[in-house]
Amino acid sequence: MIELGPLAIHLAFVLSIYAVVIALLGAWLGRRDFVASAEHAVLAVWGAVLVAVAALLHALVIHDFRIEYVAGYSSSTLPLYYTVAALWGGQKGSLLWWLLILTSFSAVVVLQNRQKNRDLMPYVMAVLMSVAVFFAALLVFITPPFELLAVPAKEGRDLNPLLQNYWMTIHPPSLYLGFVGMSVPFAFAIAALASGKLGDVWIRTTRRWTLFAWFFLSLGNLFGALWAYEVLGWGGYWAWDPVENAAFMPWLTGTAFLHSVMIQEKKNMLKVWNMVLVILTFSLTIFGTFLTRSGVISSVHSFTQSGLGPFFLAFLGVILAVSIALLVWRLPMLRSENELDSLLSRESAFLFNNLILVGIAFAVFWGTVFPVISEWVRGVKITVGPPFFNKVNAPLGMVLLFLMGVGPIIAWRRATWQHLKRAFLWPVLAGVVGGAGCFAAGARSYWGVVAFSLIFFVLGTIVTEFVRGVRARQAMVGESAPVALAHLIGKNRRRYGGYIIHLGVVMIFVAITGTALFRVEKQVTLNPSEQFDVGGYTLRYNGLEERDTPHVAYLMANVSVFDGSRQVDTLKPEKRFYKKPEQPTTEVAIRSTLGADLYLVLGSYDAETKMATILAYLNPLIGFLYWGGIVLAVGTFVVMWPTPATAREPAYAASPAREESAPS
Amino acid sequence: MRLAPALLAAMLCATAAPAAGPPPSFQQIEESLTCQCGCGLTVHSCNHLHCPSALPLRQEIREQMALGLDTEQVLAHFEGKYGEKILSSPTARGFNLAAWTVPFLILAVGGGLVVLTLRRWRRAGERPGVRGPAAVPTASELAAHERTLERELERFDG
Numbered sequence: 011m012i013e014l015g016p017l018a019i020h021l022a023f024v025l026s027i028y029a030v031v032i033a034l035l036g037a038w039l040g041r042r043d044f045v046a047s048a049e050h051a052v053l054a055v056w057g058a059v060l061v062a063v064a065a066l067l068h069a070l071v072i073h074d075f076r077i078e079y080v081a082g083y084s085s086s087t088l089p090l091y092y093t094v095a096a097l098w099g100g101q102k103g104s105l106l107w108w109l110l111i112l113t114s115f116s117a118v119v120v121l122q123n124r125q126k127n128r129d130l131m132p133y134v135m136a137v138l139m140s141v142a143v144f145f146a147a148l149l150v151f152i153t154p155p156f157e158l159l160a161v162p163a164k165e166g167r168d169l170n171p172l173l174q175n176y177w178m179t180i181h182p183p184s185l186y187l188g189f190v191g192m193s194v195p196f197a198f199a200i201a202a203l204a205s206g207k208l209g210d211v212w213i214r215t216t217r218r219w220t221l222f223a224w225f226f227l228s229l230g231n232l233f234g235a236l237w238a239y240e241v242l243g244w245g246g247y248w249a250w251d252p253v254e255n256a257a258f259m260p261w262l263t264g265t266a267f268l269h270s271v272m273i274q275e276k277k278n279m280l281k282v283w284n285m286v287l288v289i290l291t292f293s294l295t296i297f298g299t300f301l302t303r304s305g306v307i308s309s310v311h312s313f314t315q316s317g318l319g320p321f322f323l324a325f326l327g328v329i330l331a332v333s334i335a336l337l338v339w340r341l342p343m344l345r346s347e348n349e350l351d352s353l354l355s356r357e358s359a360f361l362f363n364n365l366i367l368v369g370i371a372f373a374v375f376w377g378t379v380f381p382v383i384s385e386w387v388r389g390v391k392i393t394v395g396p397p398f399f400n401k402v403n404a405p406l407g408m409v410l411l412f413l414m415g416v417g418p419i420i421a422w423r424r425a426t427w428q429h430l431k432r433a434f435l436w437p438v439l440a441g442v443v444g445g446a447g448c449f450a451a452g453a454r455s456y457w458g459v460v461a462f463s464l465i466f467f468v469l470g471t472i473v474t475e476f477v478r479g480v481r482a483r484q485a486m487v488g489e490s491a492p493v494a495l496a497h498l499i500g501k502n503r504r505r506y507g508g509y510i511i512h513l514g515v516v517m518i519f520v521a522i523t524g525t526a527l528f529r530v531e532k533q534v535t536l537n538p539s540e541q542f543d544v545g546g547y548t549l550r551y552n553g554l555e556e557r558d559t560p561h562v563a564y565l566m567a568n569v570s571v572f573d574g575s576r577q578v579d580t581l582k583p584e585k586r587f588y589k590k591p592e593q594p595t596t597e598v599a600i601r602s603t604l605g606a607d608l609y610l611v612l613g614s615y616d617a618e619t620k621m622a623t624i625l626a627y628l629n630p631l632i633g634f635l636y637w638g639g640i641v642l643a644v645g646t647f648v649v650m651w652p653t654p655a656t657a658r659e660p661a662y663a664a665s666p667a668r669e670e671s672a673p674s
Numbered sequence: 675m676r677l678a679p680a681l682l683a684a685m686l687c688a689t690a691a692p693a694a695g696p697p698p699s700f701q702q703i704e705e706s707l708t709c710q711c712g713c714g715l716t717v718h719s720c721n722h723l724h725c726p727s728a729l730p731l732r733q734e735i736r737e738q739m740a741l742g743l744d745t746e747q748v749l750a751h752f753e754g755k756y757g758e759k760i761l762s763s764p765t766a767r768g769f770n771l772a773a774w775t776v777p778f779l780i781l782a783v784g785g786g787l788v789v790l791t792l793r794r795w796r797r798a799g800e801r802p803g804v805r806g807p808a809a810v811p812t813a814s815e816l817a818a819h820e821r822t823l824e825r826e827l828e829r830f831d832g
Binding site: 243244245246249251279347348349350351352353357358361362365366368369372373376377380383384387388390391392393394395396397398401402406423479482483486498596611613614625 | 705706708714715716719720721724757758759760761762763764769770772773774776777778780781784785788789791792793794795796798799800817
């Protein structure tokens, strides 16, 4: 088995080069047999990478400590699911994992398009396989995952304790699916530019891919936030760390792209801008990987740092150079007949939505790279930390929230005063009442009142849209409200699925506002049986408990939680002492309710006197982060649910108007 | 577009200006300083056991506050002693102003471009002969339209 892995990677490398060359030759010479050969090569590359991944997984599971990667990222006492997760726990494995996802997507694209998009496919394959060549080259020449140790290790050094958490098993794979998924729309966009087939075929073909990638990017970011919340133990979930930013930026531009493609689909406008967005989004995924791998900016993700930065930077340069050259070359063909009746229209709302999303992405980018720029220009190291990002992005987030309410219901082309009044009366009232209610409830934060007014405004727009639709169906067909709702969503999935996604995003805004502005925190040092109050709870510290296993030793503070005089919970925040490598970690204890999380962290302690310092946080409304994520996922499923083939054609042909009002 | 500089100034006041009327707050100063242990968090957020950076820094904040200094003076002390990198945000002076202003400048330029683009589109829309109907379908109108269409198609098929 030990020879099989490297062999498979070398094979994948050679075959992916072959696929690029033969696909391009096929396109240029018009040779269908060459293109067919490229398709086979793509499938073969996928098979080879699959074998390599299986070989590495096998080596991890059987603890083959002759292999440097296995010895470096696992141990004989590591539980099986973390042993499997160690596949993406280190750099070499995660690059191989990336290559597996990329080649799997490439194979699916080839199979999906056997009978269609024949003009685009050679270029699509060439782009996807060029990316594969880059990753395979890294694995062959720079960081071979099957590298052997000079002297086999008796025991592995184990997985970084911070990664030994269940989010580890789902956060990186989600993020990778999102990152790599963005390669597919990029490949089709480049193929459209290269082939000159610049209609909306590439957009329609990749709509689901973009949504798919966006969905996993959203989940990847959310899972990462929850991981930070549960593992890092500082009471928050987003610290604007460079690597968090690296994952957030393509999400922002990807979201902008998802919205602006609607304009191209419906109005045949914004063709150049959509190209720019898809190129930008893919480039940001590579830039993000560069940030993560290069260590050029210090980050909590330092466990992923290596000397690969320059390679990613060079690759990014090539991507940008080729993409921009192609775009400039095709500019004359991308001109579209743009027209509009009024600045007060959905087109405007979409454009401003794009501006703000890309503006936030730029602000995040600027803040992330500013320390490097400062060092270049002034020779002075500075820090651009969470307070900067919060201050700059808070107003932009508010504008975005506002546009999220306006975009979906303002009319296309021209909104009349009558229309505005009819569409926005209830939402505006909801916003005013919501803001006033927030103020009456005791919130004195300016941002808090503004944010909740906007949150209720957007909620108002979503609810009125559903109510109007349901009422219309009830009036026309006489259905009961639940049936009408189900049919309404079923018959207009893009539109109402979009609203559901917006609802999820609004819920995430609720969580962000609640935790950012209304968090309560307290730090106390206690002797056993002493107690303290935080956010309406009384907490009694009962003493320290210990537990030992071969893999890790635990030290827990036993804390009783009282609501009034009634005990409602026992929480045990812990310190864990991993034995290989010897490293203490903090494990928080959380009592979750929809209103707030009580979040306890064990700080310092004295093992003799049992005196302990406990940090208690009350994080209001953070539960909305989980639930918002779930609602967002449900909405995405509604949007992506395949339309039966029989229903698909008439939907486009007979009623182009039915999709007119897809939300922004 | 004459509004843009005023808008920019207002945004900057809202975002970059320090909180008004500060009696020095321990937490506020903690949040203005970066822990140097490599966690990337502010001194307030770092919770590392026996952190070699956050714990002495917190002690030093207390000492400085005990001297009766205000927030600005305490931060100036830390900046002087440890360099600018100790501050968790760029200062609002000199080259660092670029950190605060460039995102909003870019947005202002982008906003100007969007407005110009929309105006050009409107002019195109006003040309005779190219103007389509100002379709303003609401949810109910659309649903009603769909129902009617379906009923008619059913009748047609039947």
